[in-house]
Amino acid sequence: MSATGQPGAGLPGAVWQRVRGGSSLLPIVAALAAVWIVLGAVNPAFLAPENLVNLTLQSAPVGVIALGVVLVLLVGQIDLSVGSLSGLAAAVVAVGSVTLGWPVALAILAALACGVVVGLGYGLLSTRLGLPSFVFTLAGLLFLAGVQLRVLGPLGSINLPFESWFVRSVQQGFLPTGVAWALVAVVVVTSAVVQVTARARRRRADLPAASVGQVLVRTGGLAAVLSVIVAYLGAARGIGYSVVLFAGLVVVADVLLRRTRWGRSVRAVGGDRRAATLAGVPVRSTVVLCFVACSTLAALGGVLAAGRLGAANQGTGGADTYLVAIAAAVIGGTSLFGGRGSAWSAVLGVLVIQSIANGLTLMNVDQAARYMVTGAVLLLAIIIDMLVRKRREV
Amino acid sequence: MSEPQVPLLSVRGVSKRFGGVRALVDVDVDVREHEVLAVVGDNGAGKSTLAGVLAGAHRPDAGEVLLEGRSVVLDSPAAARALGIAAVFQELALVDDLDVVENLFLGHETLRGPLLDEVAMEREAWRLLDQLAASVPSVRDPVRTLSGGQRQVVAVARALLGSPRVVVLDEPTASLGVRQTAQVLNLIVRLRERGHAVVLVSHQAGDLQAVADRIVVLRLGRVHDVFDGDASYEDLLAAMTGAVRPGARRETRPDIRGVRR
Numbered sequence A: 001m002s003a004t005g006q007p008g009a010g011l012p013g014a015v016w017q018r019v020r021g022g023s024s025l026l027p028i029v030a031a032l033a034a035v036w037i038v039l040g041a042v043n044p045a046f047l048a049p050e051n052l053v054n055l056t057l058q059s060a061p062v063g064v065i066a067l068g069v070v071l072v073l074l075v076g077q078i079d080l081s082v083g084s085l086s087g088l089a090a091a092v093v094a095v096g097s098v099t100l101g102w103p104v105a106l107a108i109l110a111a112l113a114c115g116v117v118v119g120l121g122y123g124l125l126s127t128r129l130g131l132p133s134f135v136f137t138l139a140g141l142l143f144l145a146g147v148q149l150r151v152l153g154p155l156g157s158i159n160l161p162f163e164s165w166f167v168r169s170v171q172q173g174f175l176p177t178g179v180a181w182a183l184v185a186v187v188v189v190t191s192a193v194v195q196v197t198a199r200a201r202r203r204r205a206d207l208p209a210a211s212v213g214q215v216l217v218r219t220g221g222l223a224a225v226l227s228v229i230v231a232y233l234g235a236a237r238g239i240g241y242s243v244v245l246f247a248g249l250v251v252v253a254d255v256l257l258r259r260t261r262w263g264r265s266v267r268a269v270g271g272d273r274r275a276a277t278l279a280g281v282p283v284r285s286t287v288v289l290c291f292v293a294c295s296t297l298a299a300l301g302g303v304l305a306a307g308r309l310g311a312a313n314q315g316t317g318g319a320d321t322y323l324v325a326i327a328a329a330v331i332g333g334t335s336l337f338g339g340r341g342s343a344w345s346a347v348l349g350v351l352v353i354q355s356i357a358n359g360l361t362l363m364n365v366d367q368a369a370r371y372m373v374t375g376a377v378l379l380l381a382i383i384i385d386m387l388v389r390k391r392r393e394v
Numbered sequence B: 001m002s003e004p005q006v007p008l009l010s011v012r013g014v015s016k017r018f019g020g021v022r023a024l025v026d027v028d029v030d031v032r033e034h035e036v037l038a039v040v041g042d043n044g045a046g047k048s049t050l051a052g053v054l055a056g057a058h059r060p061d062a063g064e065v066l067l068e069g070r071s072v073v074l075d076s077p078a079a080a081r082a083l084g085i086a087a088v089f090q091e092l093a094l095v096d097d098l099d100v101v102e103n104l105f106l107g108h109e110t111l112r113g114p115l116l117d118e119v120a121m122e123r124e125a126w127r128l129l130d131q132l133a134a135s136v137p138s139v140r141d142p143v144r145t146l147s148g149g150q151r152q153v154v155a156v157a158r159a160l161l162g163s164p165r166v167v168v169l170d171e172p173t174a175s176l177g178v179r180q181t182a183q184v185l186n187l188i189v190r191l192r193e194r195g196h197a198v199v200l201v202s203h204q205a206g207d208l209q210a211v212a213d214r215i216v217v218l219r220l221g222r223v224h225d226v227f228d229g230d231a232s233y234e235d236l237l238a239a240m241t242g243a244v245r246p247g248a249r250r251e252t253r254p255d256i257r258g259v260r261r
């Protein structure tokens, strides 16, 4: 009787509605395309395969950190200390594996454990004492930066041995071409199977389902995008292991957020904490888990940064790391106000910021101009976030 | 009517303060299976607070809640829900950014393996909403886009999910039209027939006359009176406002404020 939820009710209309409602990644994809077109027009070297390979390698560590930031933003919190924590994690890997002579794997685990502990601490401060995360993560930023200096010791910089498997795989590890294409095939087939079975189940249940055309378009689009990426980057060194790790983490986070009870709790808590409590959502554990995930990802980002640099020093994770990570999440479309966003915003946001940084460096523009441009882009993203939110409140 | 020995849900000597405000004072209330217990009272009488105590949203400062005669601790709405007590709160408690299905199943989603079973949830959502004659355009629209009445129906539907033993409804018909109100009342009657216990907070005389078996009148946080379901509205008004009922005059004025005892 009242079942009027046809999906076919004007596909462009539905897409437009999602764009206006802020739940679409389309605007940010368009923004990224615009950035690339402009930078490529000014300096064709920007779009060269080798430079784009560099871009992906630069983006992976901070992207992993930004993914964690997306999770805390989604529950309506923030973590300002991700940069310091990533620096501390880098220091732990270096000191553990070089100074103390641990196996690298153990040192990496120790670094990740630091992240888990810090995240648990934040979660308890937030849920048990009700402190605002803006304040205690600011304290954490300073405290962890101090711990990082103490761990590094008087030298302030420790080089990782180049021949260790860890440094080699982060710096020079690239997916063999055959494996990359096999991966593309697996992803496309998996996506197609998921869509087809979902469609079949929905039709059997008499629910509106995607048309065959939509399934074909989506699958074909995915295959095309992945093929272009693999072919284009393959013209140079290809896809780095750290990039694969980042992409894998994003896919996992995306599935967790959209398809599991935990993900739904995250969005509910971020959207309306009181309503979520009254509905019986385990608010505290949801918030604690987001802090733990964020801190662990920040630590992992630091580990990757150390591997990429082949060293850990006082500057690792310092300066603008946390700002870039948070800016990336917001530019990618995750709301500062909680409840709204996607794991993919970490990828898109980081690509926008790193493209600007990379492109301006190629043009020999100085650091000052890079900061100003990135700041302007962030401001734009926040204005858009605010406008979407305002419109929703009307 | 055959009354079971032990009430399904009772509160005994429950008090609750908010700062200096005594929202509930030494309240005793019972609700049995096959019974609709109505709670009425002036604004601020403590009705929502009582509903909150029953649904696990408020911890009482004193007194206890008994389920089938056994003392239970309802320290969260989730705990109450786990014991079979579901509620529609006055402020509805819907998450605006989530869609109708997501809101309906929030906190107790249907799973298929480790993942959410969207198909099962969407079907069940339509079934429930049709039962309530809800005119929701699409169950995949965010709740933010719904009208006040549609939101209320969604909140009622959520409380009915998984057939809880006790359903607490805090003014569930406040912003509903005639047809939806009738459907909700129908549903309450059906719940009673099926053996559920219903606690209904309402201002609407029509609701009470249609479905209430007993009516508890709260005034200034105390149980002021308990009436049978067929009590006249004038009697209720008099008890709610503290006005002495002058005979059986039809034009009893409700504007006389409660007098402190």
Ligand SMILES: Nc1ncnc2c1ncn2[C@@H]1O[C@H](COP(=O)(O)OP(=O)(O)OP(=O)(O)O)[C@@H](O)[C@H]1O
Pocket (backbone or CB within 6 Å): B018, B019, B021, B022, B023, B041, B042, B043, B044, B045, B046, B047, B048, B049, B050, B090
């Ligand atoms: N969370 C709270 N914090 C402080 N005071 C509260 C709170 N909730 C209720 N009160 C107070 O407790 C008293 C009872 O409130 P309650 O909401 O239970 O009344 P009610 O009978 O539901 O009224 P209404 O008919 O307006 O819904 C009021 O004086 C109110 O101001």
Ligand SMILES: [Mg+2]
Pocket (backbone or CB within 6 Å): B047, B048, B049, B090, B170
């Ligand atoms: Mg109330």
